[in-house]
Amino acid sequence: MELDERPRPKGDLASQLASESLDSFSHHELDERVSLLEAEIARVIAHRDKAAAHRRAADALFGTPSPQGSGS
Template sequence: MDEEDFFSSRPQDPLTQVVKQDLGPLSQDELQVRIETLKGEIARVEAHMAAASAHRSAADELFKK
């Protein structure tokens, strides 16, 4: 545990906690589940980014001078 983590008043970002997790104790099956879960999360974030981009483009067109 870093000193900054110990004295921090705000909760840690869950993504940071996932990245720091020790993978040593996990089985091959658990690692595969983790990979599939992370791939699903990547797809969800990419879909959100695409929707946000489309929304922004629509707003830009609406308010174009």
């Protein structure tokens, strides 16, 4: 199994954030948190798009790999 195909651990930071209680946060703290999360989402989307462009360039150069287990 390739390194990037391994399942993500259940206890990653995104899972921890999703399960954290928000009851103790003030309105201002929640606004700050939303801003930080929106910035992180934008960063992840930019990285995803860059990785996809890199993959498309590699596929264009080397050809698209055939599906595994196709028997051909």
